[in-house]
Amino acid sequence: MFGDYSISDLGAILAMQGFAGLILFSVYVLMALGLAIIFGQMGVINMAHGEFMILGAYVTWMTSNTVQHVAPWLFPGYFFIAMILAFIASGALGMLVEWALIRHLYKRPLDTLLATWGLSLILQQAYRSIFGAREVGVELPDWMMGSWQATDSIQIPINGMFVMALTILITIAVAYVLFWSSWGKQVRAVVQNRVMAGAVGINTEKVDRYTFGLGCGIAGIAGSAFTMIGSTGPTAGQLYIVDTFLVVVFGGAASLFGTIASAFSISQTQSTLEFFLSGSMAKVITLLTIVAILMVRPQGLFALKVRK
Structure with a gap:
């Protein structure tokens, strides 16, 4: 597999695949x-999470088209407006779904899996009816086009660097909300002991609704980022849902640091293997490696210690 490449070629390939x-x-x-x-926090298996991401992608696409026709002078910065709208749209839909469906299924994870799987099919058909079956793509501003020449053989896409910077900011914001804000303390109190949290005056139903809405809103922002690296279609979200569950389970449910470490290891392994092998073989090897590690450490890489 490596015999046809020199040491310098391998270094450049690994660097390029590393950035990818x-x-x-x-x-x-x-x-x-x-x-x-x-x-991790609520124990709900949300199989429709990919559809919340695609809602954010469609909101970004609509924002791009609207700004181009109505206010073209705003086009260089339309993406920031689109991210806010995507967060609001996906978060609002998530809160509606929690109120109408999820709140009746707490402590029944298998039922939440089946219910959200049905919801994902409904949302896919809704997207197909509203936006059409064909995939759509957004037009990026000029400042996001092109690449940065790191070395003679390594080029880094500017939109990729923007997505990475966005990810860092969102991760810091989520960490602050969950670990240092008063609302985050309420969320962790409900996770550790729902009955006691309610006894001390915390509105557990409101915490659940806002928590579910926050998770879906972040998925909407992921959809905005997704438009930079792929086209948007009604079923595009299902391509990422399995990998996303792998990231969460492998990192350790409810562990923010574990989620980041898991996402990094899986993405780097898969990206590197895809260059030397087929995409399907890269996924198979990655999956088998994760399964083998989980057999030794079923709680994931980083599991929170919760007092029982």
Whole structure:
């Protein structure tokens, strides 16, 4: 596999694939952050998480088209407006779904899996009916086009660097909200002991609704980032949902640091293997490696210690 390449060629290939893996890592982290909040904090298996991401992607696409026709002078900065709208749209839909469906299924993970799987099919058909079956793509501003020449043989896409910077900012914001804000303390109190949290005056139903909405809103931001590296279609979210669950489970449910470490290791491994092997073989090897590690450490890389 490596015999046809010189040492310098291998170094350049690994560097290029490493940067490509960082872009994939960014999408995984943004997707997994929302899913880790919903699955790790609430115990809800949300199989429709990819559809919340695609809603954010469609909102970004609509914002791009609207700004181009209505206010073209705003086009260089439309992406920041689109991210805010994507967060609001996906978060609002998530809160509606929690109120209408999820709140009746707490402590029944298998039922949440089946219910959200049905929801994902409904949302896919809704997207197909509203936006059409064909995939769509957004037009990026000029400042996001092109690449940065790191060395003679290594080029880094500017939009990829933007996605990575966005991921860092979102991760810091989520960490602050969950670990240092008063609302984050309420979330962790409900996770550790729901009955006691309610006894001390915490509105557990409100915490659940806002938590689910936050997780879905972050998925919407992931959808905005997704438009930079791929086209948007009604079923595009299902391509990432399995990998996102792998990231969350492998890193350790409810562990923010574990989610980041897991997303990095999986994305780098998969990106490097895809260059030397086929994409399907890269996924198989990655999956087998994760399964083998989980057999030894079923709680994931980093598991939170919760007092029982």
